[in-house]
Amino acid sequence: xxxxxxxxxxxxxxxxxxxxxxxxxxxxxxxxxxxxxxxxxxxxxxxxxxxxxxxxxxxxxxxxxxxxxxxxxxxxxxxxxxxxxxxxxxxxxxxxxxxxxxxxxxxxxxxxxxxxxxxxxxxxxxxxxxxxxxxxxxxxxxxxxxxxxxxxxxxxxxxxxxxxxxxxxxxxxxxxxxxxxxxxxxxxxxxxxxxxxxxxxxxxxxxxxxxxxxxxxxxxxxxxxxxxxxxxxxxxxxxxxxxxxxxxxxxxxxxxxxxxxxxxxxxxxxxxxxxxxxxxxxxxxxxxxxxxxxxxxxxxxxxxxxxxxxxxxxxxxxxxxxxxxxxxxxxxxxxxxxxxxxxxxxxxxxxxxxxxxxxxxxxxxxxxxxxxxxxxxxxxxxxxxxxxxxxxxxxxxxxxxxxxxxxxxxxxxxxxxxxxxxxxxxxxxxxxxxxxxxxxxxxxxxxxxxxxxxxxxxxxxxxxxxxxxxxxxxxxxxxxxxxxxxxxxxxxxx
Ligand code: AHR
Numbered sequence: 001x002x003x004x005x006x007x008x009x010x011x012x013x014x015x016x017x018x019x020x021x022x023x024x025x026x027x028x029x030x031x032x033x034x035x036x037x038x039x040x041x042x043x044x045x046x047x048x049x050x051x052x053x054x055x056x057x058x059x060x061x062x063x064x065x066x067x068x069x070x071x072x073x074x075x076x077x078x079x080x081x082x083x084x085x086x087x088x089x090x091x092x093x094x095x096x097x098x099x100x101x102x103x104x105x106x107x108x109x110x111x112x113x114x115x116x117x118x119x120x121x122x123x124x125x126x127x128x129x130x131x132x133x134x135x136x137x138x139x140x141x142x143x144x145x146x147x148x149x150x151x152x153x154x155x156x157x158x159x160x161x162x163x164x165x166x167x168x169x170x171x172x173x174x175x176x177x178x179x180x181x182x183x184x185x186x187x188x189x190x191x192x193x194x195x196x197x198x199x200x201x202x203x204x205x206x207x208x209x210x211x212x213x214x215x216x217x218x219x220x221x222x223x224x225x226x227x228x229x230x231x232x233x234x235x236x237x238x239x240x241x242x243x244x245x246x247x248x249x250x251x252x253x254x255x256x257x258x259x260x261x262x263x264x265x266x267x268x269x270x271x272x273x274x275x276x277x278x279x280x281x282x283x284x285x286x287x288x289x290x291x292x293x294x295x296x297x298x299x300x301x302x303x304x305x306x307x308x309x310x311x312x313x314x315x316x317x318x319x320x321x322x323x324x325x326x327x328x329x330x331x332x333x334x335x336x337x338x339x340x341x342x343x344x345x346x347x348x349x350x351x352x353x354x355x356x357x358x359x360x361x362x363x364x365x366x367x368x369x370x371x372x373x374x375x376x377x378x379x380x381x382x383x384x385x386x387x388x389x390x391x392x393x394x395x396x397x398x399x400x401x402x403x404x405x406x407x408x409x410x411x412x413x414x415x416x417x418x419x420x421x422x423x424x425x426x427x428x429x430x431x432x433x434x435x436x437x438x439x440x441x442x443x444x445x446x447x448x449x450x451x452x453x454x455x456x457x458x459x460x461x462x463x464x465x466x467x468x469x470x471x472x473x474x475x476x477x478x479x480x481x482x483x484x485x486x487x488x489x490x491x492x493x494x
Contacts, residue, residue, distance in 0.1 A: 008434030017377035028311030034347030074128030081106020097310025127171030291339025298351030379406035443468035
C-alpha cells in the first residue's frame with residue numbers, strides 16, 4: 001500500500017497551460033502530409049490543412065504551437081513562404097533528408113493552422129543563416145497594424161489585420177545546428193537580434209533566447225549573466241534516448257524490461273535538469289521573471305526500419321505514454337520556473353501525438369496522456385506528500401510512482417499518477433488534508449498488458465484510456481489500484 005497525502009489548501013502557483021505546448025517542424029512528414037495536404041487534396045481539408053488532424057489536435061486544447069523548427073528554423077527565409085504558392089521558391093531541406101521544400105506552408109498557413117486548432121503561435125526566428133533585418137521584417141509583417149512596407153506586403157497577400165504573436169524565439173540550438181556558437185558570442189548576438197524584435201501596437205512579444213542542451217550548465221550561466229535582462233524565456237532541450245547514445249538510440253517498439261527501465265530512469269533526469277538550471281537562473285533572476293521554455297523534449301529512437309533516416313519517424317508505445325506522464329508531472333512540480341514546454345513533434349516525427357498514412361490517422365498513447373492530463377492546464381498546483389516505493393531493476397532503483405495534483409477553477413482536484421514498474425501494480429491510499437470536502441471520485445487509466453503495445457492503422461484502438469473502476473472515496477480517503485506500467489488521472493469533486 002502506497003500512502004500519500006494531498007495538501008488541498010496549499011498551492012505552489014499556477015500550472016501554465018503553455019506547458020502543454022507542441023512543436024511542428026518542416027521535417028519528414030510532420031508539416032507536409034501530416035498537417036498540410038494542400039487545397040486540392042482528396043483528403044478532406046480546410047484551406048489545405050487536413051481536417052482529421054486539426055480536429056484531433058483541437059481536442060487536446062493545444063495552448064501553443066512552435067514552428068518552423070528546430071534546425072530548419074535557422075535555414076528558413078520567411079519571405080520564401082509568402083505570396084502565390086506556385087511562385088514561391090523551392091529549396092532543399094538540407095538538414096532533414098535533403099528533400100525539396102516547396103514553401104507552400106508558410107506564415108499565413110501556420111497562423112491559419114493555429115486558428116483552426118485554437119493554439120497560440122510560437123514562431124522561431126533565424127539567427128544562424130539569417131540577418132537582423134530579415135527577423136525585424138518578419139515581426140513587422142506579422143504584427144504591424146497600419147502603414148509600413150511589411151504590413152502593406154501582408155495586406156497585398158490577403159491578410160488585412162496583423163496577427164497576435166506573443167512568443168518569438170531568437171535562434172534555435174545556436175550551440176549546434178543553429179550556428180555552432182559559443183555562449184559568449186550567442187549572448188551578444190541574442191542582444192542585437194532581440195533589440196529589433198519590436199512590440200507593435202498592443203502586441204507584446206515574449207522573447208525566447210536559445211538555451212542549453214541538457215546538462216550544459218555553463219550555457220545557462222553565461223546567457224543569464226550576459227543577456228538575462230533582455231529575455232523573457234530561455235529554452236532547454238532534453239530528449240530521452242533509451243541507450244543515451246546517439247549512434248544507436250534503441251528501437252521504438254522492440255525492447256524489454258531493461259530498456260523500459262533505463263528509458264524511464266533517463267526521463268526522470270528532467271527533474272535534475274530543471275532544478276540545476278533554475279538554481280543558476282535564480283542567481284541572476286531571483287524573482288523568477290525569466291521562464292524555462294522546454295521547447296523540445298520527448299523520446300528519440302532509431303527511425304522505423306525502412307523509413308527515411310532523415311525523417312525521424314518512430315512508433316509510440318506504452319513506454320512513451322509513461323515518458324509523457326512523468327515529464328508533465330515534473331513540469332507541474334517546477335511550474336514556478338517552467339513557463340512553457342513543447343513536445344517534439346506533433347505528427348509523424350519523434351514522440352508524435354498522431355501518425356498518418358495517406359488519408360488515415362491514428363492517435364498514439366502519448367496523445368491519450370496529453371488528452372487525459374489537459375485538466376491540469378492553468379490549474380493551481382497542489383502539493384502531494386508521498387513515500388513512493390522503489391522500483392529496483394538490477395543494481396538500480398527509481399521511484400515507482402510519479403504523481404502530481406492540481407485544483408481547477410471549479411474547485412475539482414485532478415491527481416495524475418504514473419506507475420513506472422514494468423511488472424508490479426500498486427495500491428494507492430491518499431488522505432485529503434484541508435478544508436474542502438470531496439464526495440465524488442472518478443478516473444481514467446491508460447494501461448496494457450504488453451509494455452510495447454502500440455496503435456497501428458490495422459488496430460487503432462489497441463491502447464486507449466478506460467474508466468478506472470477501482471477508485472473508492474470514503475471518509476476523505478481515496479484508494480485506487482494502479483496496474484503495472486500505467487498512467488491514470490483521478491478527479492475528485494464536491
Ligand atoms: O526535433 C528534431 C531536432 O532536434 C530539432 O530540429 C533540433 O532543434 C533538435 O536537435
